[in-house]
Amino acid sequence: MPSSTRSRRPHFVVCGGGALAYRVTFALSTRYQGDVTVILPDAASEHAAKMSALDDVRIVVSARPDTTTLEHASIGTASAVALLDQDDAGNIETALLVHELRPGLRIVVRFFDDKLGSGVARHLPNCDVLSASKIAAPQLVSLALDEARHLDVPGLDLVVAESGQQAGKELAVLTAVDEHDDAVMLPSPGTPQIAPQVVLAHPVRDPAPAGTTYRSNGKLWHYIRSNLNRYVWYAVAALTLITLAGATLLVAAQGAPEWGTALYHVVLHLLVGADPDTGTPLLARLVQVVLTVVSVAVIPLLTATLVDAVVRARLAAAVSGPGTTMTGHVVVVGMGDVGTRVLTTLLERGITAVAIDTNDKARGIQFARTHGVPVVIGDGRQPDVLAAAQAASSRAILAVTSDDLANIGITIATDAIDRAPDAAPLRRVLRLFDEDFARRIQGLIPGSAPRSASQLAAPAFAASVTGPDAHDTVAFRNRVLLIAEVPMRAHAALEHRPAREVDVPGEVRLIALRLPHRSPGADVVLNPTPGFPLQHNYRLIVVATRSGLERLRARTAHPQGAAPGDDLGPET
Structure with missing residues (x-):
């Protein structure tokens, strides 16, 4: 490769030796045409072997990235660093070290704990914290439900749908396939009609609001009933018969006509026993003695059995669906x-x-x-x-x-x-x-x-490494489109120009504008009219190829400032 071309290639440092590190390294070295240095603990691992076989990838072996290792990985010339180990604490330590060596350098950190990760990102400039499982989960759910995938764009509900899926209001054709079976990205309206394979759309109905939770429809009584053995039911039946018999005998012994009153006395005798009363007839005293013995012998046994059934029922409810x-x-x-x-x-x-x-x-x-x-x-x-x-x-x-x-x-x-x-x-x-x-x-x-969770998450990690404005990605075959939010700077080339000038056939499509000084939920103008005038404090939400996004960044930057990412090289 000529040295002039090589000098324009960005240099990325990746720390990690797992599946996600391999996929991000592959994307950065191929789709983003970068030189990648990978720091990993074991050069003989499966993923290390795959990474070392890639072009423009250099391997540095170290148990943990330290100052010497990072300097050996040429941290001084790096465009960004990706920390992709499955170790939240270790990633925090390495991020702080990178910030000490290169303050302000772009850092992308893999994290599981959202709250802790957000706190770290707030305290480190130009740092983005992502979770591979969090990125992959919505895509896995969309696959399971056979529906269009929702994109992660704050304040805007967008879906990516394949041909034949019901998605909603179509905003842009992202990919189509021509007669040669080649992928055409963002086809121009003037090109011959090609059947789209993937489209970007605004859904007709919004999904359920965040925070909705589901409470189990299982009933504890179902488990109690299923865990009561037949002896419990025998005991309950016997106790019922004794109660009824005792009430009947009391009526006969005392000559009392109120059967309900007799039943009331029997229940009290069974539950709390009875005080001796020598004035009552002999038959009544015998009934009281029998009921007292039954209450002493049977009630504790029945209580223990019921408590055991309830406990086992709760355990069954916790593990049995x-x-x-x-x-x-x-x-x-x-x-x-x-x-x-x-x-x-x-x-x-x-x-x-x-x-x-x-x-x-x-x-x-x-x-x-x-x-x-x-x-x-x-x-x-x-x-x-x-x-x-x-x-x-x-x-x-x-x-x-x-x-x-x-x-x-x-x-x-x-x-x-x-x-x-x-x-x-x-x-x-x-x-x-x-x-x-x-x-x-x-x-x-x-x-x-x-x-693969890493396969689904890698495009978002790779896009974040190249810049802080990428929200999500859309992968199709061997290509990736970026969903990005690019800020407009004062005196930029696009300031005061109509919205249609943002679009570049095959490279960039404007899908929304985020306007300042509006209430949340009303600050986004979806699919603006072609003549909508652009202001320097607007943010452009676009779908773009990598090279198209780089050129858009240059067109929205201050004319005296350096456009970020000018050294990324041409699109593959």
């Missing part, structure tokens, strides 16, 4: 990081769910119980476990454990589910890492949708 019939729910198997995020997304959408995991102490199981979601503790590959989750009447099953083979086994086990003849086909989504393996599994199990 819903107590009453459920239909149209989603079964989530695997309550780790990804499963917890999937369950959170379902709750926010107001969709009923059942959680399954082999570990009663799993993070997601505790979360499910807190939010009233039915829980089944067991192996999702077992038919009785799926039956306890009422999978036969569910709308979808997501197998998202951290074990690929377990996820495959869970999906295959659903073949044995006996669904109603008129029921819709069961949607089956499973989590896998390897793309080729996933493709083969999809052929083996028709109707399944194998996906």
Whole structure:
């Protein structure tokens, strides 16, 4: 490669040796045409071998990134740093070290704890905190529900829909396929009509508001009734007969006509005993003695049995799924990081769910119980476990454990589910890492949708590394489009120009404007008219290719300032 071209390539530093690090490294070195230095603890690992085989990627081995390691990775010339280890504490430490060495350098940090991550981002300039499982979860849910995917754009509800899906008001054609089976990105209105494959749209109906939670429809009485053995019922029946017999004998012994009064005395005798009364007839005294003995001998036994039944019922309710019939729910198997995020997304959408995991102490199981979601503790590959989750009447099953083979086994086990003849086909989504393996599994199990959480999250991480204005991404084949929000600067080239001048056929499409000094919810102008005048304090929400976004950044920047990312090179 000529040195002039090489000098324009950005340099990125990636810390991490897992699946997400590999996918982000691949994207940065190919789609974003960057030179990448990867810091990882083990050069012999599977993902390290894959990364070292990539062009323009250099490997630096270190147990933990320290000052010497970062300097060896050329942190001084880096355009950005991505910290992608599955270690929140370690990522914070490395982020602080990077900030000490290069204040203001772009830092992207992988984090699971949202609140802690947001706090870190507020205290570090030019830092973005993302969660791989949080990014992947909505996409997995969309797959399970067979619906258009919602994009993560603050204050704006946008979906990406494939051809044939009902999405809503179409805003832009993102990809189409021509007669040569090549992907055409953002086709110009003047080009020949091509059937779109992926479109951007504004949904007709908004999803359920955030914060919606689901309370289990299981009833404790269902579990109490199922945990009471026949001896409890024998004791209750015997106690009832003794009470009725005692009341009848008291009426006969005392000559009292009020049978209800006699029953009242019998119940009191049974519960609290009776004071001696030598003035009563002999038969009445015998009845009182018998009732007192029964209350001493039987009542504690019956009380202990009932308490035991209630305790066992509560345990059964905690681990044995819903107590009453459920239909149209989603079964989530695997309550780790990804499963917890999937369950959170379902709750926010107001969709009923059942959680399954082999570990009663799993993070997601505790979360499910807190939010009233039915829980089944067991192996999702077992038919009785799926039956306890009422999978036969569910709308979808997501197998998202951290074990690929377990996820495959869970999906295959659903073949044995006996669904109603008129029921819709069961949607089956499973989590896998390897793309080729996933493709083969999809052929083996028709109707399944194998996906990798890191595969779904990597485009968003890579886009965030290249700049703070990228909100989300849309991947199609080997291409990625960016959904970005670009601020307008004073005296920029586009200031006071009409909105139509933002659009560049095949590169940039303006989809909304964010205007200042408006109330929340009313500050976004969706699909502005072509003649809408642009002001320097507006923010342009666009869908763009990487090179198109770079050129838009230059057109919206102050003319005397350097446009961010000018050194990213041409589009691939």
